[in-house]
Amino acid sequence: MEFWQEANRKNQCLRSEYSVNSLLLFPTTMDERPHIHATYNEVHTIIKESAAKISQSFKPDVLIAIGGGGFFPARVLRTFFKDPLTKKNIPIRAIGLSLYEPLVDTSAEKIGTEIIRTQWLGADGIKSLLGRKALIVDEIDDSRTTLQYALSELQKDIELQLLDLPESEREANRTEFAVFVVHNKSKPKVGILPPNVPYFAGAEVGNVWLEYPWEALDIEEHDRLAAQDRLKSQEPSNP
């Protein structure tokens, strides 16, 4: 995924040709970040390559999709984690989180209050995670706020369920978590993930505005802009 590395390196140099567009998308704030368009096939390929890497150190037996952004990546990931012999799919559980970005003063202490659960796992859903390896899936790691929330809240619920088991069985049944995002933005993070939780990012990008194909009102135009982005990334930098 050379393109993403290149986009990342050139992030500081790219001019903001899309500011008019950003203005339309964000009528209340000026977002001057360059827009980068990812095509379906690019995202699919990033996920394919990521699945191969993830499998080397963490073989998930359940995926937890953070909706709506994690739905597509989780569905594609499942294809690459399918057992080639038994043809068995690993299950996907979905949780829904909405992040309300405050304009200022985003401190780690405030994280919990900015996230709205639109869907969560019931007791049976949490129980079904015991003793398993669960990979939490989202499209992008921006501030890391949502990921921290998802992981820490799931871990809390797992601990509650473990209390129903004899103490000697808890350790073996504690869910092992890992996190996968298609893109990670290389920027200071508000949220924190514990160092013992494996973290996988399909590609690193700068602080760009990523335009995903599932958000495209005109998918042909989206692909045209994606091709243009690639051409631009091959031009010599002009800092």
Added chain:
Amino acid sequence: MEFWQEANRKNQCLRSEYSVNSLLLFPTTMDERPHIHATYNEVHTIIKESAAKISQSFKPDVLIAIGGGGFFPARVLRTFFKDPLTKKNIPIRAIGLSLYEPLVDTSAEKIGTEIIRTQWLGADGIKSLLGRKALIVDEIDDSRTTLQYALSELQKDIELQLLDLPESEREANRTEFAVFVVHNKSKPKVGILPPNVPYFAGAEVGNVWLEYPWEALDIEEHDRLAAQDRLKSQEPSNP
């Protein structure tokens, strides 16, 4: 979406060039149906056109994705139901259903026993549907079994929640449901949907084996086969 109409018309005439492939995919049964490959952009476009049609008679304010197949369609649909002025997204709730296809004797009476709920909405999730228009979303309507199950079980749960309201408020708060699938297979159905529930299918196909892009191990090869399918569909039929 002329291609799908054409694929449907020619279904009886297509030879089964993919039987070796089918054999690999289904080691226990011979599946002789022709394989048709849908690209991401085609599915995206079908969903875009469908959203425009659905909006004319049913404006959903919540989507219910049947996972894993409904995840991608629901995510794309949300883009086209986004309010262009407020930029507000409608929420997606996810349910998980697995269909165990019996080899013989699929009768309407047996439907309930063949479906496993892998995820369902809790009481709060069901309550959040009251008074709303909910569109149930899946990728394909094959036997209609899963759709019947999803709709009837959701309706049952809604009725239970309505009992908590004064009788005079129940009618106004009864969730209105509709169903959307990307593809409907034109074949006899085992499941039944009530006639007062609007049903939308993005495209009609014959009893083919639909290869979705999110299932592709090699997305470039998948697209090549999709292009080949289109060429074939333009050839004069040779019954």
